[in-house]
Amino acid sequence: MTTIRSIDPSTGVQLAAFEEDSEEFVESRLAAAAAAIPQLAELGWDGRAGLMRAAADLIESEIDELAAVITAEMGKPIAQSRAEVSKSAYGMRFYADNAEKFLAGRELDNPEAVSASAARTRFEPLGVVLAVMPWNYPIWQVVRFAAPALMAGNAGVLKHASNVPQSAVYIGELFTRAGFPHGAFSTLLIGSRRVEAVIRDPRIAAVTLTGSEGAGRAVGATAGDVLKKAVLELGGSDPFIVMPSAELDAAVATAVTARTSNNGQACINAKRFIVHEDVYDDFARLFAERMAALVIGNPADPATQIGPLATESGREDVEVLVEDAREKGATILTGGRRGDREDGWFYEPTVIADITTDMRLYEEEAFGPVASLYKVSSLEHALTVANDSPFGLGSAFWSNDAEEIARAEREIEAGAVFVNGMTISYAELPFGGIKRSGFGRELSMEGIREFCNIKTVWVA
Structure with a gap:
């Protein structure tokens, strides 16, 4: 045996x-x-x-x-x-x-x-x-x-x-x-x-x-x-959509948690951050800064915010996805490499921009603290990118526009839509997905x- x-x-x-x-x-x-x-x-x-x-x-x-x-x-x-x-x-x-x-x-x-x-x-x-x-x-x-x-x-x-x-x-x-x-x-x-x-x-x-x-x-x-x-x-490749009317600081703070909770290893972690061009630059800058500031270390230490990935093969899978994107022209805003520790299976919190459809990250799930960033020009564009995925588990939509929110509730292809928050499982709410x-x-x-x-x- x-x-x-x-x-x-x-x-x-x-x-x-x-x-x-x-x-x-x-x-x-x-x-x-x-x-x-x-x-x-x-x-x-x-x-x-x-x-x-x-x-x-x-x-x-x-x-x-x-x-x-x-x-x-x-x-x-x-x-x-x-x-x-x-x-x-x-x-x-x-x-x-x-x-x-x-x-x-x-x-x-x-x-x-x-x-x-x-x-x-x-x-x-x-x-x-x-x-x-x-x-x-x-x-x-x-x-x-x-x-x-x-x-x-x-x-x-x-x-x-x-x-x-x-x-x-x-x-x-x-x-x-x-x-x-x-x-x-x-x-x-x-x-x-x-x-x-x-x-x-x-x-x-x-x-x-x-x-x-x-x-x-x-x-x-x-x-x-x-x-x-x-x-x-x-699996999931959950979209996190940010529109111009959103409260930007709250959206960024939640985005960091949504991407890195459980060391980025949850099916309902937000993985694709789809941001309207009017607020994209500010969001990208703040998001990268706060991801880079997270404390990596021994997960038994209460001060640690990011621990290791659970398996060595899991870290290798994340590395392959990031390197594929890098080689094909993506921009690494922060991270993109193993942690400084020589022991354990650590990987730095990472934000990647300029994702294109020929990159594996566009379609595959990154099961680690790696965030993909997309710039969109309209709500229509945001919903198109969000739904252009084989997965449909959770999603987050950030806006203070009632009409935008109503449309997102109807049109996002997922088992859940969380408005001005992050996808979480609650005993009181049904949990599951569609598509793959x-x-x-x-x-x-x-x-x-x-x-x-x-x-x-x-x-x-």
């Missing part, structure tokens, strides 16, 4: 190592998950909600230790790791409080229209759901699936990213520690090559994946072949319903 390693991206030093799970162990986890389904049903809404709140209390009580693990494994600045843990606890409580309401179903007001004395819809769990999750939010990404799935009465098995095995083990044990039935949620320490067999297992009812476009294609193809429900949240950013939704009422059978009941 393969060894799964936890490597500190700040130093390249191994933190821990785990042997990949055997076939016999995987079988035992799948059997336990299937056996947990009737036990989850017996708990009822109140029982599951009580256990979910216990899980939230547990993760909150261990925030210091867990945040340190997140930062050590994937390089997120420690304050952001703590925020991730707190957000996860909030998400658990949100579904504990709202799941029953979200899945209440409805009675048809006029059953005589369908020749019935009564007619209703019911929401029932599908069964065991496989979650294939990424490393960039190693706890929150899992919780935003696990909390609604468990509250709906589904069981879950997790195949986490192989570079965050300590986080995977923690979250795989959390719900059992909180009192959920054995097997209701657990982790499989397996490589990506073994995911297909798990999806094909008849005990798996559905699959959800957050990750790369390539991984989404593979998982989606397998799920489609065996006719199982899938939710895919894939995937399909289906997480969070809110829409997310908990994804892995339910919407059953029609007709009474003569």
